[in-house]
Amino acid sequence: MRNKLPAIIALVLLLALGTLVFGCDRPGTTTSDQEQTDTTDEENGTEENQSDGIEAEEEEAEVPAEYTPGNGPRVVMETSQGNLLIELFPDVAPITVEKITKLINDGFYDGLTFHRYVPDFVIQGGDPKGDGTGGPGFTIKAEFNERPHIKGTLSMARSADPNSAGSQFYFVLGREQAQHLDGQYTVFGHVIEGLDNVDKLRQGDVMNKVYMQESRDD
Numbered sequence: 001m002r003n004k005l006p007a008i009i010a011l012v013l014l015l016a017l018g019t020l021v022f023g024c025d026r027p028g029t030t031t032s033d034q035e036q037t038d039t040t041d042e043e044n045g046t047e048e049n050q051s052d053g054i055e056a057e058e059e060e061a062e063v064p065a066e067y068t069p070g071n072g073p074r075v076v077m078e079t080s081q082g083n084l085l086i087e088l089f090p091d092v093a094p095i096t097v098e099k100i101t102k103l104i105n106d107g108f109y110d111g112l113t114f115h116r117y118v119p120d121f122v123i124q125g126g127d128p129k130g131d132g133t134g135g136p137g138f139t140i141k142a143e144f145n146e147r148p149h150i151k152g153t154l155s156m157a158r159s160a161d162p163n164s165a166g167s168q169f170y171f172v173l174g175r176e177q178a179q180h181l182d183g184q185y186t187v188f189g190h191v192i193e194g195l196d197n198v199d200k201l202r203q204g205d206v207m208n209k210v211y212m213q214e215s216r217d218d
Contacts, residue, residue, distance in 0.1 A: 063148045063150060063175065063179075064150070065175070066150070066151075066152075067150065067152060067190045069190075070087060072088045072091070072189075073101070073212065073213075074087050074088070075087075075104060076209075077210045078208045078209045079207055079208060080205045080206045080208065081197045081200040082194055082200065083194050084191050084198060085191070085193035086189050087189055087190055087192050088100070089147065089189055092143065092145035092187070093145060093187065095141055095143060096143050096165070096186050097188055097189075099138075100167075100169075100188065101212065103167055104210050108136065108167065109126060109207050109210040111206065111207070112125060112128060112130070113204055114202070114203060114206075114207075115130050115131060115204075117202050117203040118173075118177075119173070120173055120174040120176070121172075121173055121177040122172055122178065123171050123173060123202075124157055124169070124170040124171075125168070125169065126157070126167045126168040126169045127167070127168050128167070134167075134168075135166030135167050136166050136167040137166075138166065139163055139164050139165060139166055140156065140166065140186075142163050142165065142186055143186045143188070144162075145186070145187060149172045149178040149187065150172060150178075151174055151175060151195070152171065152191040152192075152195050153172040153187055153190055154170075154172075154188060154189035155169065155170055155172070155181065155187045155188065156185060156186040157185075165186060171201070173198070
């Protein structure tokens with residue numbers, strides 16, 4: 001028995017050593033966890049790319065702070081705070097421009113006042129009654145368009161009825177307070193000269209004379 005004891009001990013040690021060696025080579029959770037981590041990294045990378053794309057689209061759709069003058073018909077408005085030169089947009093609001101041009105040529109706006117002023121929002125006028133309830137005796141169908149409401153934008157005022165615009169209009173005094181108006185009111189022009197005079201306008205100021213510009217320097 002004593003002669004067999006060393007052999008038994010050697011056999012036990014050999015079996016134990018074999019278990020340790022083969023156990024270390026067996027696939028385990030460590031490899032799976034690493035694969036999961038790699039997959040997550042790839043997904044995160046995809047999400048980051050999508051976010052970059054969204055930001056790029058937002059930048060492309062960013063509304064310009066200023067309007068670049070075009071070739072539309074122009075209106076001169078002589079006010080008690082100085083003159084304004086306005087370009088009209090018949091390309092996006094042809095009916096509105098046609099109706100307002102006729103009112104201008106008829107002298108409708110001469111002597112009317114600005115009856116509403118909201119700081120950093122709008123200055124509104126064009127009401128023959130001077131209190132926000134008057135009009136020209138007709139209404140103009142809405143021509144909502146993609147022109148944004150930025151500082152200097154000229155739009156038609158209206159009641160809750162989209163097709164209730166008449167002669168009243170407003171100048172936008174700032175983008176931040178007026179951006180919610182986009183697509184809800186007919187934008188039909190923009191102030192291209194005298195924007196500093198628009199900033200001076202207040203309730204009660206007068207449109208001394210309004211007329212179409214017959215000749216242009218450009």
